[in-house]
Amino acid sequence: MNRHKTTVNRTMRVIKYLIGIWTAIAVYTLFSFLGGPSGLSAYNYLLAERDRQLEHIKELGNINEELERTRFNLQYDQDTLMVHAHLMGYGQEDERFVRIVGLGNMKNTPVTAGNVYIVSNPDFISDKSIKIAALCAGLLVFAFLFMLEIIESKSR
Numbered sequence: 001m002n003r004h005k006t007t008v009n010r011t012m013r014v015i016k017y018l019i020g021i022w023t024a025i026a027v028y029t030l031f032s033f034l035g036g037p038s039g040l041s042a043y044n045y046l047l048a049e050r051d052r053q054l055e056h057i058k059e060l061g062n063i064n065e066e067l068e069r070t071r072f073n074l075q076y077d078q079d080t081l082m083v084h085a086h087l088m089g090y091g092q093e094d095e096r097f098v099r100i101v102g103l104g105n106m107k108n109t110p111v112t113a114g115n116v117y118i119v120s121n122p123d124f125i126s127d128k129s130i131k132i133a134a135l136c137a138g139l140l141v142f143a144f145l146f147m148l149e150i151i152e153s154k155s156r
Contacts, residue, residue, distance in 0.1 A: 013149065016145045016149065017142060017145065017146075019141060019142075019145060020138045020139065020141040020142030020145065021138060021142075023137055023138050023141040024134045024135060024137055024138025024139075024141075025134070025138075027133060027134040027137040027138070028130055028131065028133075028134035031125060031130040031133060031134065032127075032130055035124055035125040035130075036124060036125060036127065036130055037124050037126070037127060039124065041122075041123070041124055042122050042124045045122040045123070046122070049119060049122075052117075053117070056114075056115075056117050059114065060114045063112065063113060063114055067113070
């Protein structure tokens, strides 16, 4: 009976120390899943970035439609072509221009082809930091259980 009790005590002591290792694994898994480079935080950032890019693509599509209408009008509508030519300072042979000193040339309003889209880096916890936190948590639990065992053995 005493031998069986010793085996059970040794098994329980080993299981106590395995709890420290399991704690380290659980902390590493949890931190990696929530805030790691391929965790939920990075995934949500990528989803938000995708939505921003889709909005940017929609904006570029609207600008493209406007530029296509302008190009079509310049190709096939003589009145539009004449207005743009006058804005650029061109005229027909029978036209005369009067320039008022001090006003400068009329400049054509610039047409933008879109804005530069800059992607920022996602924020996440580095794998090294997660490993250090997991190791610290495992060692803390291990040390706590070791101290409990020392206190328990002194009280016997």
